[in-house]
Amino acid sequence: VGRPYYAHFRVRPGDGRGAAPYPAQPYFRDMPRFFFYETGVHYVDLTRALFGRVRRAHAVARRLRPDIAGEDLGVALLETEQDVVVVLDGNRWGEAADPNPAFGTATIEGTAGRLDVTADGAVWLKPLGAPARCLRSAQPERRGYRGDSVAATVRHLATALETGRPSPLEGRAYLETMAVVFRLYGDPVDGGEPNGAEAGGRA
DSSP states (O other), X not given: OOSEEEEEEEEOOOOSOSSXXXXXXXXXXXXXXXXXXXXXXXXXXXXXXXXXXXEEEEEEEEOSOTTSSSOSEEEEEEEETTOOEEEEEEESSSOOOSSXXXXXXXXXXXXXXXXXXXXXXXXXXXXXXXXXXXXXOOOOTTSSTTTTHHHHHHXXXXXXXHHOOOOTTSHHHHHHHHHHHHHHTTOOBTTBOGGXXXXXXXX
């Protein structure tokens, strides 16, 4: 795609409706900080891994269900040190695509084209001025959890340990991810909000 300048992550797990939401993890209902802390954190981590450190973070959060403790809708605007603008648009109420091993969709735009990840796990590349082509076909749910993402993560970590290669999933790096999440809730980090970061919109 050339030099990335924009990314959009749309997150719709679709498990927040009904009389007993989040049946696989019912403790979600009692979390005072929910969407950004439990779900959005993975996309903040992905942003940092793909596009560098987050320089600014802005957010709006809402609680759609009155019977849960935290927010179940969140929209975040992140700006990275590589000058990539990232939009995280998510909620746990909206209907998920079926099948949805990717939990939503992703688009990355660059100076030479666009990369799209569909909810079924397929990856498409659309170069500017050329037809789109499929780089990875859909991954049905039966191929391990969420398109075998856990197995792929374990393989990545094992390789990093064996080779000594640094990984964006290391604990120290993850502290940077959590600092951004706290900024999305408006918490001062390290005595203040660095680089003019703005965050707001408590549930």
